[in-house]
Amino acid sequence: MIIISGILSYSGISAKARAMGGKLLKKEQYEQLASCASVGEAVGYLRQFSEYEPLLRDFDEHDSHRGMIEATLMGSLYNDYNRLYSFARGEQRAFLDFYFLHYEAAYLKGCLRKVISGQSIQEDQAYRSAFFARHSHLDTDAIENSTTVDELIDALKNTPFYHPLDAIRHTEEPSLFDYEGSLDVYYFSYIWKQKDKLLKGKERQIIADSYGRRIDLLNIQWLMRAKKNYRMTAPELYAMVVPSYYHLKPDDITAIVEAPTYEEARLLIVNGYYGQKYADDFAEIRFVEKMYTELVEHIFELAGRKNPYSVAPLNALLYRKEHEIARITSIIEGIRYGIPTAKLMKYAVTQ
Numbered sequence: 632m633i634i635i636s637g638i639l640s641y642s643g644i645s646a647k648a649r650a651m652g653g654k655l656l657k658k659e660q661y662e663q664l665a666s667c668a669s670v671g672e673a674v675g676y677l678r679q680f681s682e683y684e685p686l687l688r689d690f691d692e693h694d695s696h697r698g699m700i701e702a703t704l705m706g707s708l709y710n711d712y713n714r715l716y717s718f719a720r721g722e723q724r725a726f727l728d729f730y731f732l733h734y735e736a737a738y739l740k741g742c743l744r745k746v747i748s749g750q751s752i753q754e755d756q757a758y759r760s761a762f763f764a765r766h767s768h769l770d771t772d773a774i775e776n777s778t779t780v781d782e783l784i785d786a787l788k789n790t791p792f793y794h795p796l797d798a799i800r801h802t803e804e805p806s807l808f809d810y811e812g813s814l815d816v817y818y819f820s821y822i823w824k825q826k827d828k829l830l831k832g833k834e835r836q837i838i839a840d841s842y843g844r845r846i847d848l849l850n851i852q853w854l855m856r857a858k859k860n861y862r863m864t865a866p867e868l869y870a871m872v873v874p875s876y877y878h879l880k881p882d883d884i885t886a887i888v889e890a891p892t893y894e895e896a897r898l899l900i901v902n903g904y905y906g907q908k909y910a911d912d913f914a915e916i917r918f919v920e921k922m923y924t925e926l927v928e929h930i931f932e933l934a935g936r937k938n939p940y941s942v943a944p945l946n947a948l949l950y951r952k953e954h955e956i957a958r959i960t961s962i963i964e965g966i967r968y969g970i971p972t973a974k975l976m977k978y979a980v981t982q
Contacts, residue, residue: 641940644718648935648944651711654682655955658980665962665975670695673963682707686758701960706758708952713762715945725829726838726942729822730949731766732791736818738763739783739792740811742774746783747807752776780810792817812853816873819846823875830942837943841934843877845927850879851887851900852923858893865889878904921978924954 656664667673674692677683686706695703712734716727738759742752752775763771773786784800787793795813799805823846826838853871857863868888876884883903890896900906909926928951935947961979 640720641723644715644723645939645944647714647718648948649939651714652944652948652951654680655951656680656959661958661962661980662972662976664959665966665972665980667966670963670967673966677959682710697960697964700963701956702758704956704959706762708949708956709758709762711952712949713765715948716766719945722830722834723942723945726834726945728766729825729829730946732818732821734762735767735769735792736814738769739774739787739796740814742777742783743780743807743810746777746780752783791821812871815849816871819849819873820875823873833938834942837934837938837941838946839877841931841943841946843875844930846873846875847877847879847905848923848926849873850884851905852920854884854887855893855896855900856920858887858890858896924957928954 664673664676667676670692674687674690678687683704686703690703712727712731716724719727744750745752760771763769769790770786774783777783777786780800784793784796787796792814795817796810799809799813802809819842822838822842826835826842830838850872854868857868857871865888869884872884872888883899886899887896890899928947931943931947931950935944937943958979962975965975965979
């Protein structure tokens with residue numbers, strides 16, 4: 632009876648998610664996009680797709696930069712979220728509500744980057760404004776009128792983001808890296824805790840498995856990138872870690888952090904749970920961001936296929952769509968700088 636109830640409650644939104652997923656770009660379409668000779672040609676190619684045509688109809692590719700392109704394309708992700716939200720009920724809507732925190736954290740990262748670099752926050756926000764007006768409780772007017780980091784953080788009082796950012800600004804010489812890291816740690820810690828409060832039974836189990844693996848892989852990504860590219864102390868490395876553990880246990884984190892060299896840390900990961908589970912991906916940890924994105928996408932897609940009448944397909948669709956936009960943006964930026972098609976496909980698109 633419970634199974635039948637689940638099927639009935641999810642039949643509409645699951646069908647909607649499948650239909651929307653069917654409109655995501657295929658590998659051959661990425662190849663066609665990457666083979667475009669100019670930004671104008673690439674934008675023209677994207678106008679062939681119903682998900683992007685309304686957003687790009689009046690887009691001036693000659694007066695745009697990477698941020699403008701990405702902000703415009705993000706309108707399609709916001710549209711997808713709104714479509715799912717209009718179909719959602721009960722636990723489905725509860726899941727989408729706490730998923731939305733991800734968009735708020737990403738928005739605040741962008742605002743911090745602009746304030747720190749002396750840019751206007753209000754630039755590139757047109758499509759986001761209507762979306763946030765519907766779903767967010769942030770005072771975006773106060774945020775976007777900020778000209779300093781202190782003003783921005785003060786605009787977040789009485790929101791869940793205030794305390795993690797306020798704690799960072801009272802440290803010695805905080806950097807953008809520190810602020811962004813605090814938002815990531817807060818967001819994933821929040822998701823890990825809220826899943827137990829907002830979801831029950833199978834739904835909670837699905838999200839625990841999907842996000843448990845995602846958090847583990849994110850911690851691996853951050854630690855490996857830091858050990859390879861930066862000279863960070865052990866306390867600095869521990870501060871980066873999302874303190875939520877699934878298959879990567881606290882002892883595993885300690886061993887990776889305390890490993891004297893990058894190579895020793897890499898071998899610990901290769902010989903651990905994820906290195907054995909995803910041996911081909913971990914055989915050569917070179918492009919950790921791309922590896923993380925592809926593995927999480929695979930994990931979310933698999934969960935969606937195994938559990939079609941649950942929140943898993945919604946989670947998979949939103950993740951895949953966001954990274955489709957990131958790939959498109961990277962390809963268009965590569966075209967702008969004359970990067971060959973094969974190289975664009977290698978670095979920007981899942982093989």
